[in-house]
Amino acid sequence: MTGTRRNILSLSAGEVQRLTSAFNVLKANGTYDHFIRKHVEAMSIATPAGSTRNAAHRAPAFLPWHRATLLDMENALQAVDPSIEGMPYWRWQDEARLNGGDPRRSRLWTAGGIGGDGDPARGNRVLNGPFAHWVALIVNNSTGAVVPRPTPGLIRLLGRDPRGSRGLPPPSQVTDAIDRYSTYDRSPWDASVATFRNRMEGWSGGPRMHNLVHRWVGGDMLAGTSPNDPVFWLTHCNVDRLWWVWQGMRGITNYQPVSGGPTGHNLNDTMQGLVVPRTPADVLDINRLTYRYV
Amino acid sequence: MDRRQFMVGASVAAVGTAVAVTGIPPFDDMPTAAAAGEERFSARGRAVVIQKVGKSAHAVINGRHGVHLERMLDGYATHLLPFGTYKSPRKLIEAVIQAEDAGLLII
Numbered sequence A: 001m002t003g004t005r006r007n008i009l010s011l012s013a014g015e016v017q018r019l020t021s022a023f024n025v026l027k028a029n030g031t032y033d034h035f036i037r038k039h040v041e042a043m044s045i046a047t048p049a050g051s052t053r054n055a056a057h058r059a060p061a062f063l064p065w066h067r068a069t070l071l072d073m074e075n076a077l078q079a080v081d082p083s084i085e086g087m088p089y090w091r092w093q094d095e096a097r098l099n100g101g102d103p104r105r106s107r108l109w110t111a112g113g114i115g116g117d118g119d120p121a122r123g124n125r126v127l128n129g130p131f132a133h134w135v136a137l138i139v140n141n142s143t144g145a146v147v148p149r150p151t152p153g154l155i156r157l158l159g160r161d162p163r164g165s166r167g168l169p170p171p172s173q174v175t176d177a178i179d180r181y182s183t184y185d186r187s188p189w190d191a192s193v194a195t196f197r198n199r200m201e202g203w204s205g206g207p208r209m210h211n212l213v214h215r216w217v218g219g220d221m222l223a224g225t226s227p228n229d230p231v232f233w234l235t236h237c238n239v240d241r242l243w244w245v246w247q248g249m250r251g252i253t254n255y256q257p258v259s260g261g262p263t264g265h266n267l268n269d270t271m272q273g274l275v276v277p278r279t280p281a282d283v284l285d286i287n288r289l290t291y292r293y294v
Numbered sequence B: 001m002d003r004r005q006f007m008v009g010a011s012v013a014a015v016g017t018a019v020a021v022t023g024i025p026p027f028d029d030m031p032t033a034a035a036a037g038e039e040r041f042s043a044r045g046r047a048v049v050i051q052k053v054g055k056s057a058h059a060v061i062n063g064r065h066g067v068h069l070e071r072m073l074d075g076y077a078t079h080l081l082p083f084g085t086y087k088s089p090r091k092l093i094e095a096v097i098q099a100e101d102a103g104l105l106i107i
């Protein structure tokens, strides 16, 4: 299938509704939960054992791993409803400016969007919108199982999670990452390096960028089960778009490590914990993956 | 999720050994004399023991199998709350316990 990925705020009400309906079909048939479990699995595979890296984070494959899982989710949505043009992206860096400094006022967080903030009087559950009834999956650390949360409703604490952050990344963080970091990644291939991947992920000089978005949404977006909240996909679609912008400036095949890095992160290694196994090399050129950003 | 992937690290094995060898008794309410590299405290009704070994640490909460912590950047990190670091093992465990009470995970 082909994807045309647009700014979610540019979609019509009907387009948003078709997207959220397709998410609901995938939630009901178990496909959506499979993606959550795979994300937890990837988060749990330390590369190698004892390191702070995992199969999809704090390491070079962060960007290609999420590009791959976004593509798989986009394909699943389009299999439900072929009229869906593609996964929309959420330009989180614009929301403060568009909403008088308060990104919680965005149209995204309405019943006609993806539902609002959690209700503090009800355990910060999201009580409106298309996902109001969703049962989240949570990790049981003692058993290693991923189990349904006993009470329904996603958890969000927009800009107010005590374990999170108060603000979304401003546009200056985006230009910093793209303009100032020409090296994709470098040894020791972890959270400590000042590289484009790590600036995007948000450890270098952080919390910023991707990590900061997770922390601003708060609640379910703070855990390894963060794909529970569909805003995960919109968030990562913007991360992926920004990587593609960078690739346009720095070279599509500009990926490190080619070899000699941690297992699962080299150019031609199979990335672990994906729904459809792929290598970083498989996903570098989005033209070959037949989607585009507009 | 395959938790063995976390448990195979030599440092974790060392923690397990240390716990067995020193024979920490079932957790009473609050710290008494803590062993070197060990911190005991209570948080939101749970008794916590943190053992630091090298670059990682391990926390046992209410005597149950614990949470693995890694030294990262200028603090500590966990895969349970993976998008930030915490200044100390104690701050991290307090956040994990808060997260359990908020319904985000089960320790």
Ligand SMILES: [Cu+2]
Residues within 6 Å of the ligand: A039, A056, A057, A066
């Ligand atoms: Cu992720």
